[in-house]
Amino acid sequence: MKQEDIEHIINEIQAGNELQREQLIQYYQPYILSVVGKVCNKFKTWNDDEASIALIAFNRAIDTYDPQKGRTFLNYVYLIIHRELIDFFRKENHYQSLMKKGDKLLEANHVKKSVKQYHQEQRISNMAAEIIDLNDQLSQFYIRFEELEAHSPKQKRTRKKVLDIAEEFIQRETLVEQLFSRKQFPVKEFLTVANYRVKTIEKYRKYIIAIIIILLHPEWENLHAFLRNKVRGEKK
Amino acid sequence: MKQKIKGVVMEVQEHQIVLMCDDGTFCNVPHDQHDIPAIGEYVTYRVKKSPLLLGNRKQVLPLVALAAILLFAIMSVSLFQPQQPAYLLAVDINPSMEISLDEDLHVIDITGLNEDANLVMKGLDVKGKDIEKVINEIVVRLKNDKYLSADTPAIITATWIELQDHSISNDSRSVEEIFNHSLGENHVEAEMEVYVENEHYYKKAKEVDLSVNSYRMYQEMSNGEEEVDIKDVQNKSLKELRQIAEKEAEKASESKNSERAKSSPSPDKEEASKNKKEETENSSSKHNSSISVPKKGQTKQPKKEKNGEGNKQNDEQAPSKEEKHNSDKERNNEKSAPKKSNPPSNDQNKEKKMEKPPSNEKPEKKPDNQEQSDPKPPMNAEEKAADKGKQEEKSTEKVPKDQGKGNDSNKRED
Numbered sequence: 001m002k003q004e005d006i007e008h009i010i011n012e013i014q015a016g017n018e019l020q021r022e023q024l025i026q027y028y029q030p031y032i033l034s035v036v037g038k039v040c041n042k043f044k045t046w047n048d049d050e051a052s053i054a055l056i057a058f059n060r061a062i063d064t065y066d067p068q069k070g071r072t073f074l075n076y077v078y079l080i081i082h083r084e085l086i087d088f089f090r091k092e093n094h095y096q097s098l099m100k101k102g103d104k105l106l107e108a109n110h111v112k113k114s115v116k117q118y119h120q121e122q123r124i125s126n127m128a129a130e131i132i133d134l135n136d137q138l139s140q141f142y143i144r145f146e147e148l149e150a151h152s153p154k155q156k157r158t159r160k161k162v163l164d165i166a167e168e169f170i171q172r173e174t175l176v177e178q179l180f181s182r183k184q185f186p187v188k189e190f191l192t193v194a195n196y197r198v199k200t201i202e203k204y205r206k207y208i209i210a211i212i213i214i215l216l217h218p219e220w221e222n223l224h225a226f227l228r229n230k231v232r233g234e235k236k
Numbered sequence: 237m238k239q240k241i242k243g244v245v246m247e248v249q250e251h252q253i254v255l256m257c258d259d260g261t262f263c264n265v266p267h268d269q270h271d272i273p274a275i276g277e278y279v280t281y282r283v284k285k286s287p288l289l290l291g292n293r294k295q296v297l298p299l300v301a302l303a304a305i306l307l308f309a310i311m312s313v314s315l316f317q318p319q320q321p322a323y324l325l326a327v328d329i330n331p332s333m334e335i336s337l338d339e340d341l342h343v344i345d346i347t348g349l350n351e352d353a354n355l356v357m358k359g360l361d362v363k364g365k366d367i368e369k370v371i372n373e374i375v376v377r378l379k380n381d382k383y384l385s386a387d388t389p390a391i392i393t394a395t396w397i398e399l400q401d402h403s404i405s406n407d408s409r410s411v412e413e414i415f416n417h418s419l420g421e422n423h424v425e426a427e428m429e430v431y432v433e434n435e436h437y438y439k440k441a442k443e444v445d446l447s448v449n450s451y452r453m454y455q456e457m458s459n460g461e462e463e464v465d466i467k468d469v470q471n472k473s474l475k476e477l478r479q480i481a482e483k484e485a486e487k488a489s490e491s492k493n494s495e496r497a498k499s500s501p502s503p504d505k506e507e508a509s510k511n512k513k514e515e516t517e518n519s520s521s522k523h524n525s526s527i528s529v530p531k532k533g534q535t536k537q538p539k540k541e542k543n544g545e546g547n548k549q550n551d552e553q554a555p556s557k558e559e560k561h562n563s564d565k566e567r568n569n570e571k572s573a574p575k576k577s578n579p580p581s582n583d584q585n586k587e588k589k590m591e592k593p594p595s596n597e598k599p600e601k602k603p604d605n606q607e608q609s610d611p612k613p614p615m616n617a618e619e620k621a622a623d624k625g626k627q628e629e630k631s632t633e634k635v636p637k638d639q640g641k642g643n644d645s646n647k648r649e650d
Contacts, residue, residue, distance in 0.1 A: 030275065034248040037272035043250050078274070128276030131246050145247040145254035148262035159259060211260070226244070227260050 006129075007067045014063060021062060025055070028077070031132055032058050035078055039085045050085060057084035074125035123222065130220040137213045141183050143206050151206040162204050163227070166211040168194050176216070185209060241265055241281045245273045255279070321345075324397040324438060325367075325411060327374075328449040329383055329390055329426070331356045341367045349447045356381055367411070372418040379422050389425035391478070393449040396430065397438045453478065 013021045036044045036054045044050045061080040065073055135145065153159045169175055169190060178186040185205050191198065201208065214223050241263055243255030253273065255263045265281045273279050321336035321344050331353035336344045343362045348354040356377050362370045378384045396411060412430045419426055433448065441451035457480070 030247060034245070034272075034275040037248055038274040041270050041272060043248070043267075043269075043272055045250070074276075124274070124276045124278075126276070127244055127278075128274065131244070131275055135247070145262065146249065146252070146264055149254070149264045152261035152263075154261070156259075159261065163260075207262070210262075222244070223256070226256055226258065 003067075003072065006073050010062060010065050010067075010073065021059075024062065025058065027136060028058065028074075028132060030135060031074065031077070031128055032081065035081050036085070039082050050088065053084050053088050054081045057081045060084075072122060072125045072129070074128050075121055078125070127222045130223050133217070133220070134210070134213060134223065137217075138210060141206075141209055143209060148207055148210060151204055153204055153207065158200075158204070161200065162208055163211065165194070165196055165201065165204075166208050166215055169208070169212055170215050176212070179209070179212070239283050241283055243279065245275050245277050245279055248272060248275065253279075255281070321399055324399055326395040326397065326438075326448040328393045328447060329378060331378070331383060332447045332449065333357065333374075334447070335362075335367070335370065337367060343367055343370045346370070352383075356383070368414050368418075371411075371414050372421070375415070375418040375422055375424070379424050384419070384422070384424040384426055386423050386425060389427055391427045391429065393429045393452075394431070395448045395452070396432045397435060397448065398432075399435050399438075 009020055009024060013024065032054050033044065033046070033051060036048075036050050040050055046052075057080045058077055061073075061077045064080075065076050067073075069076075071079075138144070153162050169179075172190075172193060175186055175190055175193075178189060185201070185208065187198065187201055187205075190196075190201070211227065214220060214227060218224065241255060241257060243257040243263060245253050246256050246262070247254040248267075251266060252264045253267045255265055257263050265283055267273075267281075322339040323337040323341070325335040325337060327333050327335065332349040333353040333356075334347045334349060336346075338344055343365050346357055346360065346362055348357050356374070360373065360377070362373075375384065384390055392415060394411060394415065412428055415426075415428055419428075431449075431452070437451075438448055441448045444451065444454075446454060
């Protein structure tokens with residue numbers, strides 16, 4: 001989801017599109033939870049109070065987000081959730097124990113704010129946006145991130161081969177169309193045009209799909225950097 | 237082995253986070269319970285990885301293969317190594333052989349110690365067989381080669397040697413039973429002597445290059461009066477040794493007897509040698525048994541005579557050590573001693589009784605007794621003849637077992 005898309009959606013929501021709000025919340029759920037974990041320094045599930053508070057904070061962030069203030073949406077969301085949670089801890093007297101780290105965080109955010117840090121934050125939130133997008137795309141194929149480790153090629157040579165497969169695949173638009181319409185990798189069709197072993201494709205199928213999706217979204221600069229990294233590593 | 241994983245956090249879960257590593261692959265990493273990153277952060281994790289599964293497989297696989305091969309090699313070497321013998325059974329008939337056995341009494345190997353044994357065992361396949369079968373087979377072969385037969389009982393000497401610290405209970409006994417069984421089956425006769433010794437004894441025998449049983453004979457012989465040269469023993473079979481031992485005993489008794497008057501020497505000699513053997517055997521062995529053979533062979537006969545007489549003499553005759561004292565006493569007060577032992581008989585009989593022992597025991601006594609007892613033996617023979625009937629009665633009274641034997645001995649002496 002591009003920045004403009006988000007702004008557009010948020011404008012719609014602020015105008016009263018409740019369905020869009022619902023979808024946006026659904027879309028950012030993993031991110032909310034990860035921020036809760038980050039602030040609490042402990043993993044939280046949706047059953048925890050902190051998660052509910054974060055969700056309410058996120059809802060408010062949608063309402064109050066103003067792109068003119070120069071923050072990305074995710075950065076803003078993070079700030080709001082963090083503030084709300086600190087308030088909650090103060091109320092619950094958890095604050096003392098958690099404040100030590102929180103202090104630093106506040107300091108970092110407000111006092112020592114530098115251009116460099118600002119850029120880093122921006123990059124992180126951009127990255128998060130890309131990852132959330134990717135996650136959303138992969139969920140259409142019923143692929144979860146945790147599965148991808150098992151399907152990742154471990155050897156440099158296979159990694160290169162898999163990348164080659166993905167690059168060759170996106171050349172053929174019909175195949176890409178088939179992939180997205182069927183939500184299945186068109187192994188047979190692909191093999192008729194390309195000379196690869198079925199076994200290789202079957203083994204790394206999920207990973208190949210993930211790579212294809214990344215390659216098909218050139219706007220995900222950060223994620224692309226990783227793939228390019230990989231190719232560079234090959235050349236060394 | 238710790239491995240650094242750098243990557244972007246893709247997803248945060250309860251126990252792990254999913255990273256997208258620098259090379260574009262995905263990693264699931266267990267996260268620190270108190271430091272949870274947010275999605276999109278770039279983090280570095282140090283992860284303990286088991287080198288076997290997740291390390292570089294290119295390097296690990298050959299290592300694993302090598303280890304497996306080595307393991308296999310070691311196993312196979314230990315498998316094909318010869319078994320450690322647990323027991324050793326040294327058997328001397330005339331062929332003398334050593335049978336090594338494992339703990340379950342299966343034969344590992346047989347070594348023949350002389351040419352006779354090698355001949356007998358030619359083509360004998362024994363490996364892994366039960367001791368019972370092997371002994372039976374050996375007995376059959378011995379019978380075929382005429383070492384054992386029905387009418388001339390041989391003497392089988394077997395020594396059971398424990399090579400390891402096994403508590404042996406009735407193994408040696410069972411060896412005897414096995415031999416007896418197979419002897420009976422093949423209708424041959426033999427006298428059986430079974431000894432139990434430990435490894436130390438076996439090594440000592442090996443040091444002087446003798447079979448265990450020969451070594452025992454050698455020890456017995458050298459226990460006697462005369463020194464035996466070990467070299468004489470080394471090349472002789474047990475049978476020959478036995479003969480030598482008997483000869484020596486004979487010689488000894490002869491030399492003593494020759495000093496004396498010529499009183500019925502021949503049975504005495506036989507008895508003496510037999511006596512000696514018996515005694516030495518008794519002293520050295522834990523169990524010593526003789527098979528009761530249905531037909532009375534020659535070897536049996538003298539024994540019985542001796543037994544008969546020995547029993548008669550029993551009253552005065554204590555174990556050989558005390559004999560000297562006894563005979564001295566008798567000499568000193570001839571009349572008092574007999575009265576103690578057998579009141580009902582008359583004086584003459586008593587005298588004869590008392591005086592008879594010295595002649596039999598001569599070979600083992602020291603020379604100083606000889607002069608004292610010398611004059612008496614001739615008298616004995618006459619008196620015996622005269623009082624045969626009475627003696628018979630007496631012997632039955634005293635020792636009911638020896639009824640018949642008493643007769644035998646008397647007749648012979650006549």
